Amino acid sequence: MSPPTADQPSRPRSPAARPVGAGRPTPWSRLTTLAVVLGACVLVAVALGVGSWLGSRSDDRSGGRATGGDTTAPTGAPGEPPVEAPASSYLREAPPYVNPDSPAARAARIARAEGRDDDAALLEKAAAQGSARWLTTADHPDDVEQAVRDYAGAARAAGRTPVLVTYAIPDRDCGSESAGGFGASDYRTWAEGVARGLAGARAVVVVEPDSLLQVYRCGDADERFALLRETSARYAAAGAEVYLDAGSSNSFGHAPDATADMAQRLERAGVRDVAGFVTNVSNFQTSDDERAYGHALAALLDGARFVVDTSRNGNGPLRDDDGVVWCNPPGRALGDPPRVLDDGAHVADLWIKTVGLSDGRCNGGPPAGRYWEDHLLELARNAAW
Numbered sequence: 127m128s129p130p131t132a133d134q135p136s137r138p139r140s141p142a143a144r145p146v147g148a149g150r151p152t153p154w155s156r157l158t159t160l161a162v163v164l165g166a167c168v169l170v171a172v173a174l175g176v177g178s179w180l181g182s183r184s185d186d187r188s189g190g191r192a193t194g195g196d197t198t199a200p201t202g203a204p205g206e207p208p209v210e211a212p213a214s215s216y217l218r219e220a221p222p223y224v225n226p227d228s229p230a231a232r233a234a235r236i237a238r239a240e241g242r243d244d245d246a247a248l249l250e251k252a253a254a255q256g257s258a259r260w261l262t263t264a265d266h267p268d269d270v271e272q273a274v275r276d277y278a279g280a281a282r283a284a285g286r287t288p289v290l291v292t293y294a295i296p297d298r299d300c301g302s303e304s305a306g307g308f309g310a311s312d313y314r315t316w317a318e319g320v321a322r323g324l325a326g327a328r329a330v331v332v333v334e335p336d337s338l339l340q341v342y343r344c345g346d347a348d349e350r351f352a353l354l355r356e357t358s359a360r361y362a363a364a365g366a367e368v369y370l371d372a373g374s375s376n377s378f379g380h381a382p383d384a385t386a387d388m389a390q391r392l393e394r395a396g397v398r399d400v401a402g403f404v405t406n407v408s409n410f411q412t413s414d415d416e417r418a419y420g421h422a423l424a425a426l427l428d429g430a431r432f433v434v435d436t437s438r439n440g441n442g443p444l445r446d447d448d449g450v451v452w453c454n455p456p457g458r459a460l461g462d463p464p465r466v467l468d469d470g471a472h473v474a475d476l477w478i479k480t481v482g483l484s485d486g487r488c489n490g491g492p493p494a495g496r497y498w499e500d501h502l503l504e505l506a507r508n509a510a511w
Contacts, residue, residue: 215401215431215473216287216328216367217466222256222476223281223288229482229497248506249499256464257437258289258332258478263306265294267316274323281329288329291407291478292320292361295334295353297345303453303486303494310349317357324364331366332433332478333358333400335407338391339373355396368400369433374409375419376443376450385419389426402431402471408479409435410443410450410458417472424471436461437477440509453488454501459508481505 225231234249259277261270274290281288294316298307308316324331337354341347354370362368370392378384392403403423406416413436420432440459444451464476482502484491491498 215466216330217464217474217476220285220287221466222258222330222464223277223284223286224254224256225259225277225280228253228257229480230502233482233497233499233502245499245503248503251509252460252481252502252506255460255477256286256289257480258291258476260291260293260480261320262293263308265316267308267312267319269319270316271319271323274320274327274329278323278327278329282327288327289332289476289478290320290324290329291332292317292334292357295337295350297340297350298334299336300340300344303488310353313353314356317353317360321357321360321364324361324366326365329366330433330476331361331368332404332407333361333368333370335371335478336373338371338388338395339377341391351394355394355399358396358400362400369402369404369431370395370397370400371407372403372405372420372423372432374406374411375415376409376411379449385422386426389423392423392427392430397427397430402433402473403427404433404435404476404478406435406439408438408485409452410439410441410455412439412442413462413475417469420472421470429471431471431473433474433476433478434472435478436464436475437479437481438505440505451489453485454491454498456489456504457508458505459510460505461509463511 230249230253234246234253237243237246237249261274265273277290278288293304294307294313296307296310296313299305307313333354337350341350358368358370372388372392378387397403403420405411405420405423411419413434416434416439420434424430424432437460438458439461441457444455444457460481461477462475464474466474482497482499482505484494484496484498484501486494491501
């Protein structure tokens with residue numbers, strides 16, 4: 127993991143100018159010289175002191191663009207030094223955490239114990255990739271701080287980067303398959319607990335998938351923008367590398383000016399105060415389409431960084447007569463494993479969707495968020511790697 131960026135060293139002290147004169151100096155000139163020297167020393171000392179104090183207050187340590195902090199340096203956990211998001215990504219220093227208790231990992235152990243070795247190999251293939259921990263209303267406001275600390279602590283002990291997703295905003299999913307969320311007041315309390323748990327964790331946080339895509343479809347848009355600004359800034363101030371959700375390349379059906387529309391939503395949600403944005407969460411759009419979409423958005427946002435969810439996009443989307451099938455489409459495949467990239471604004475591919483969980487009661491699936499092994503086995507079996 128990358129250590130906090132050090133302050134710049136103080137400027138070297140300049141020697142005091144020596145008065146130049148012809149012949150032997152007089153007593154008066156000696157006094158004058160002494161006064162000049164003493165005065166210069168005092169000025170240098172004051173300048174160094176003020177410069178050092180200002181340097182300790184400066185947050186401009188990441189090469190310009192904000193990389194996960196507000197106007198003050200983020201505070202680490204009690205007893206730890208301040209934490210600052212790195213200039214590139216925490217993921218460059220440590221890959222995403224592979225949770226040994228993920229649904230795929232648990233299923234693989236059961237399959238091995240039952241002698242289903244072919245299934246176990248496919249499940250292990252899926253489980254071996256770093257995934258994200260989703261924080262939802264199931265994580266009570268009284269307990270969420272400790273839940274975040276525990277997960278982040280396990281990741282750090284393994285030498286990995288914790289990746290978390292917040293998913294509890296009011297009017298979540300507009301009452302559809304993943305309906306839920308807290309009221310505004312409880313959400314703020316919950317987010318405060320998340321932020322406290324993030325302190326010192328050096329985590330990547332994806333904020334509220336679909337929240338900007340659906341911002342004008344349900345609930346109070348002004349309230350949602352405010353909640354996104356407040357909470358993402360709070361997570362960044364705790365030292366997290368924060369990404370707001372930008373939907374996918376197909377979110378608006380390739381409508382004219384769709385990218386500019388999403389850029390405006392990201393701006394209003396505070397994207398310039400965090401690390402950047404994420405695309406394709408829980409979706410199936412191809413990596414090529416998502417890279418093009420992400421770079422187009424980044425160009426409108428002065429080079430904001432972005433991450434792509436490649437968990438299930440190995441075969442791209444399924445289209446029928448009604449358009450793209452978004453809910454448990456058959457025949458899909460696991461996408462590229464998580465990786466850090468040197469692709470300009472595109473900093474990483476991650477598995478953000480928890481593979482193996484149903485999108486909802488559609489195409490033979492159980493309720494949203496339930497484990498569905500047949501679906502996961504198909505995803506793994508169809509993967510090109």
